[in-house]
Each structure stands twice: as C-alpha cells, then as structure tokens.
Amino acid sequence: MAFVMSALLVLAAVAVWVGNRLHSYPGGWAYAFARAYAAERAELAAGRSRVREVERSRAQERSAAEQEIRATEAEYRRRITELQNRVAELAEPGAGAVLESLGELTLHQHLVRYRSENIPLARLRVRLDLGSEQHRVLLTRPNGNVRRVEFSGLESDQVHEFVVRLEAAVAAEDDFLLHRDERTVKARRALELARSNTIPQQTARADRDRLLEQQREDRALREARAELTAAHNRWQHTTGHRPG
Structure with missing residues (x-):
C-alpha cells in the first residue's frame, strides 16, 4: 500500500511538472520538450529570469524605502511617548522604582515603604542607632x-x-523637588519640539517618492521587458502560440 501511495505521489508530481512545462512553452509536446527547440526555450527562460531578477531588485528597493518610513514614524512615536511619560512622571512621580529592601523597609525612588505605610522621602531625616543585638532606624517626617x-x-x-x-x-x-518646575518646563518644551519635528518622516517619504519616479523611468527594467517581449514574439512566430 505504501508503495502504491508513493508511486501515485510521484506520478502526480510528474504530471504537475509536465503541465507547467507545457504552459510555460505552449504549442505542443515537441516545442516543450524536443531538443530541436532547446535554444528557443533557453531564450524564453533567460528573458523571464532577467525580468524577474530586475523586478525583484526594484521590489526590494521599494520595500526598503517603505521600511525607512515606518522606522522614522516608529521613532517619532517612541520619542513622543517618552517625553509624555517624562512630563507625567514629573507631575505625578508616584513611588518610583524599587531601589533597595531590608527587613520590612522597601526603598523606592520617591518614598520608603514600611509594612503598609508609605513614608515620603522629601525632607525626611534618618537616624541610625546600632546595638549589640538589635539595630534601630528612626525616620522623622518634616x-x-x-x-x-x-x-x-x-x-x-x-x-x-x-x-x-x-x-x-x-x-x-529633595533635588528632584527643588528642580521639578524647571525640569517640567524643559520637558514640555522638548515635547512640543518633538511633535513639530516631522523632518525625518518627510525626508523618508520624499526619498520613497523619488525612488518610485526613478523606477517609472527604469531603463534596465524596460530593456529586460523588451527583450522578453521579443522572445515572446519569436516563440509565437515559431509555434503559433504566444507564451503567457
């Protein structure tokens, strides 16, 4: 049974290959397979290959140009988000990132947490009493x-x-709070400038448009397509059938 299935698969593959061959080189079995027309088939195959090669290269160029546009747009959004977060952080800093923990104390950027109590760091006085068996930290608020x-x-x-x-x-x-207003003004100005700076996106789009214009006048592609058309014409003249 396995042998039969394998044989059927091979026959199916051969049938597909033959069908593609007859479609690629229309006109009948002889034109598609006979040695007498090998040169004509080679010419047709070379013309198709050349067109595909040039078209693939131009498609890659367009893809790279579009990717550059997407990259500049992504960088624009990233920068805007970064500055928006900076402005928001200055306005409402919250606890901030965890810096250190010891026992029941957890130190954040803007506060120290003792159990469920949040103690702001602003103007906090810290005193350490070291003992032989027990140590004490005193945290005094303003x-x-x-x-x-x-x-x-x-x-x-x-x-x-x-x-x-x-x-x-x-x-x-304390330094953060002392300079917060000044830093907020700077961050907001930076955000406004970032929002208005669309030069990278404009440049990328202009480069893409210039590339498309160049490709519309692409000599290499025109020549490759002209050569393929000539090969099609010669094949049609020989076989009476025009390749697709």
Whole structure:
C-alpha cells in the first residue's frame, strides 16, 4: 500500500511538472520538450529570469524605502511617548522604582515603604542607632512624626549600608523637588519640539517618492521587458502560440 501511495505521489508530481512545462512553452509536446527547440526555450527562460531578477531588485528597493518610513514614524512615536511619560512622571512621580529592601523597609525612588505605610522621602531625616543585638532606624517626617523600625538578626554593616542608600535617596528626592518646575518646563518644551519635528518622516517619504519616479523611468527594467517581449514574439512566430 505504501508503495502504491508513493508511486501515485510521484506520478502526480510528474504530471504537475509536465503541465507547467507545457504552459510555460505552449504549442505542443515537441516545442516543450524536443531538443530541436532547446535554444528557443533557453531564450524564453533567460528573458523571464532577467525580468524577474530586475523586478525583484526594484521590489526590494521599494520595500526598503517603505521600511525607512515606518522606522522614522516608529521613532517619532517612541520619542513622543517618552517625553509624555517624562512630563507625567514629573507631575505625578508616584513611588518610583524599587531601589533597595531590608527587613520590612522597601526603598523606592520617591518614598520608603514600611509594612503598609508609605513614608515620603522629601525632607525626611534618618537616624541610625546600632546595638549589640538589635539595630534601630528612626525616620522623622518634616511634621515631626517619627517611625521607629527595629532590625534583629542583621549585621550592623547591612543596616548601615541601607541607611546610606536611604540618605542618598532622600538627597535625590529633595533635588528632584527643588528642580521639578524647571525640569517640567524643559520637558514640555522638548515635547512640543518633538511633535513639530516631522523632518525625518518627510525626508523618508520624499526619498520613497523619488525612488518610485526613478523606477517609472527604469531603463534596465524596460530593456529586460523588451527583450522578453521579443522572445515572446519569436516563440509565437515559431509555434503559433504566444507564451503567457
């Protein structure tokens, strides 16, 4: 049974090949297969190959031009989104990214979280008391409220390093708030400029249009098609049938 199926598949493949051959070289069996017309078939095949080659090359050029347009448009959208996010972040910074964690304290860019309590970093005073078995960090808000955080079972160096990073984050937050208005103005100006700067897209589209105009006057493609038409004419004159 397997042999029969294999044989049928081979016969089907041969039938398809023969059909394509007769379609490519119309006029009958002799014109499609006989050695006497091998030169005519070769001429026709070469003409078709040349046209396909040139058309493929021109299609690749058009595809590259369109890809450049898409790339400039994507970069435009990316830049706009980046600046919009920057403006929004300056207006509503939120907690920010996580910078460090130790015990029940999690340090973010703009606040430190203790259990479920969010403590803003702005003007936060940090004090470290190291003990022999237990260490304490005191976080004092600008209004005087104090949060005491106890650490047990940790090396003093671990707690000290965390406090150093916490103090650095407080300094960064104070600097952020001090210059936020100025940075917001700059970010909004940058956003306006980015929105108005469509030169890369315009340039890419102009390059694409120039390419299309050049291709409409493409000498190589005209010559290849003319050669193929001449080959078609000669085949028709010989066989009485015009290739498709």
